[in-house]
Amino acid sequence: MELWNQIWNEILSAGSFLWRHIFLLNLFFSIVIIFFQRKEPKSAWAWLLLINAVPGFGFLLYLLAGTDMHKRRMFRIKGYEDLVNEAVRRQEYSVRSREMEQENPDLKGFSDLVFYNLESSGAVLTTDNEIRVFTDGNDKFDALIEDIRHAREFIFLQYYIVKNDVLFARIRDVLEQKLKQGVEVFLLYDAMGCRGVPGRYWKDLRRTGIHLAVFFPALFGRMQLRANYRNHRKIAIIDGKIGYMGGFNIGKEYIGLDPKFGHWRDTHLRIRGGAVTALCIRFIQDWNYAAGTNLFAQQKYIRYPETPCGSTKVQIISSGPDSTRQNIRDNYLRLIHKAKKRIYVQTPYYIPDEAIHTALLVAAQSGVAVNVMIPCKPDHPFVYWATYSYIGELVMAGARCYTYNNGFLHAKGVSIDGEACCFGTANMDIRSFSLNFEVNAMIYDEKVAQEMERIFAEDLKLCRMITKDVYRGRSLWIRFKEQVSRLLSPVL
Numbered sequence: 001m002e003l004w005n006q007i008w009n010e011i012l013s014a015g016s017f018l019w020r021h022i023f024l025l026n027l028f029f030s031i032v033i034i035f036f037q038r039k040e041p042k043s044a045w046a047w048l049l050l051i052n053a054v055p056g057f058g059f060l061l062y063l064l065a066g067t068d069m070h071k072r073r074m075f076r077i078k079g080y081e082d083l084v085n086e087a088v089r090r091q092e093y094s095v096r097s098r099e100m101e102q103e104n105p106d107l108k109g110f111s112d113l114v115f116y117n118l119e120s121s122g123a124v125l126t127t128d129n130e131i132r133v134f135t136d137g138n139d140k141f142d143a144l145i146e147d148i149r150h151a152r153e154f155i156f157l158q159y160y161i162v163k164n165d166v167l168f169a170r171i172r173d174v175l176e177q178k179l180k181q182g183v184e185v186f187l188l189y190d191a192m193g194c195r196g197v198p199g200r201y202w203k204d205l206r207r208t209g210i211h212l213a214v215f216f217p218a219l220f221g222r223m224q225l226r227a228n229y230r231n232h233r234k235i236a237i238i239d240g241k242i243g244y245m246g247g248f249n250i251g252k253e254y255i256g257l258d259p260k261f262g263h264w265r266d267t268h269l270r271i272r273g274g275a276v277t278a279l280c281i282r283f284i285q286d287w288n289y290a291a292g293t294n295l296f297a298q299q300k301y302i303r304y305p306e307t308p309c310g311s312t313k314v315q316i317i318s319s320g321p322d323s324t325r326q327n328i329r330d331n332y333l334r335l336i337h338k339a340k341k342r343i344y345v346q347t348p349y350y351i352p353d354e355a356i357h358t359a360l361l362v363a364a365q366s367g368v369a370v371n372v373m374i375p376c377k378p379d380h381p382f383v384y385w386a387t388y389s390y391i392g393e394l395v396m397a398g399a400r401c402y403t404y405n406n407g408f409l410h411a412k413g414v415s416i417d418g419e420a421c422c423f424g425t426a427n428m429d430i431r432s433f434s435l436n437f438e439v440n441a442m443i444y445d446e447k448v449a450q451e452m453e454r455i456f457a458e459d460l461k462l463c464r465m466i467t468k469d470v471y472r473g474r475s476l477w478i479r480f481k482e483q484v485s486r487l488l489s490p491v492l
Contacts, residue, residue: 091118091125100125104313110420110444113334114315117442121327123315126274130310131441131448134268135411135455137248137255141167143270147238148174154184154301156237156283160193160230160425161249164201166257168250172205179209186211188287190231191218193249213291215437229321232425232436234268235283240303243276245269245424245439247410256407261379263407265459267346267423267452269441272309277302278316282439313444319426320437328426328440329433332414333359339416342369344456346411350374350387351429351489357390361397370399373459375409383429385478386485392471406462413440415452420444423452430489 091100091114100111104127107114117123134140148155148171155178162168175185187205191214206212215231236244246268248254256263271279280302284295295301319327336343336359343363350372352360364370372394378384391401412432413423424440426432443449 106419106446107313107444109338113331113338113442114444116330116334117315117317117327120325120330121317121319121323123317123327123442124274124278125313125315126278127313128305128308128310129271129273129275129312129314131312131314131443131445132270133448133451133455134246134248134270135265137264137266140244140246140248140266140268140270141171141255144236144244145171145174147242147270148178151178151183151238153239154186155239156186156188156235156280156287158188158231158233158235158283158286159250160190160232160234161251162187162189162194162197163249163251164197165252167252167255171250172208175210176208184211185209186213186283186287188213188215188231188283188290190215192216192230193232211291213287215286215290228435230436231286232432233282233286233318233439234425235279235439237276237280237283240280240301241272241276241305243271243279245271245279245441247412247425261377261408265404265407265409265411267411267413267455269423271314271441273305273312273314275314275316275441277304278314279439282316282318286437311445312448315442316439317422317442318437318439319433321435322437326433328422328424328438329353329356331422331440331442332356332426332428335414335416335420335422336360336363338420339363339368341417342453343371344415344453345370345372345428346409346413346456346459347372347428348375348379348408348410348412349383349427349429349431350390351383351431352390353430353433356428357393360394360399364394364397364399370394371456372399372401373404373409373411373456373463374401376403376405376464377408379408381481382485382488384485385481386489388478389482389486389489391466392482395466395468395471401466402460402463403466404459404463409459413452415449415456418450418453419446421449421452 100107100114114125118125132143134143155175179185187210189212194214195218202212202214216229234244234246234249247266248264248268252258253261254264254266258264284301288294288296317327317331319325319329333355336356343360345360360370360372372391374387374391375384395401411423412425412427413421414428415421420443422440422442424438426436426438426440432438
């Protein structure tokens, strides 16, 4: 008993010491944020406010979610880089010499963006693609499962969220059939996105023969020290010939079976052509990092189409906290600047940095028809009300902004002038731009861009417009939630 009393007194003494020196701890973390972490000013101020407003808890939260990831190249593979760099150099020369524009007249207005993606991220332009757009989860997963049934060699699956529910049960049944036929199956999931799935479930999957890897695994089963960095990519590849990417994760809510959200409106792409090779490379880079292997050593996983599947021009672009550039953000920004007539934006979260927000405000005030669609209901309340605050500024600047009222809107992308579009996994928010690992398709094709605009127009039938009068008439309670959430927006 005396020993326990002694231990308890020591704990109280340590706690008392920490509390007496809480000011010094706050000062230390404030110095780290200001002088050693090169954060955006708004983000730095938000963390300083939180650390000093909630002593103790604030700096613990900063340790878990606020520290910057070291900007280093996590996915380096020398042999692969040499091959890609050679293709990049050839295409850079083609852009500089105007050969690319002569061979592809429809790229004339976008050759600078093609060049930027080549320079910033080694995103090779492919011109032989066919794209099918899905907006309903049932259609997307029916098509994916059917493609999996026809797999002959390998299946790559990468999702931020994989839930042990009715949807994955369907997919798992087909995967197990393919395993029996000798098809290899690789499944990569994010530890933060799948934190609610028990460990025994993954062990069961391994026993079936599925190759499993987890991105940024938690320590001791639950402790996630890198919770702020999430691999938000959703990629599926069958035999290196068919690729899927977009907003749908694996869970029953994504096929409309969760009453909380109702109909789930998202955007997903099914791609055939050279862009699938770029998706394969993206998956293998992530897999190699998470699994500690090198799938590039096996040539069978990298396929190049023998004949064109279509004529759509695509660059697969990626971004993440390991990069010094925000490639997807920069593509969104460049598209907004290029728009002469109209801009269409769909995003579940609109918490932009200053450059994106200013670009849309200037476009709206310059006569460009700016159209922005967000959900009518929050899945993250603070994020939603911060979104509504920024949307209000767009409305007052003359943009046409809408809330989607037929369930939950999770689509992510930008389309301009019926000429080009960029869709994938990245929301239009600071988190997707700088903290999450994301992947988008930059598409230079009038047919696809106009299809995205047609889909937007169809969605408008299920929307409510946020007019200036509607925004001015919001309640004091909503105004309060907006202001609090906006203060926290840099860290959301």
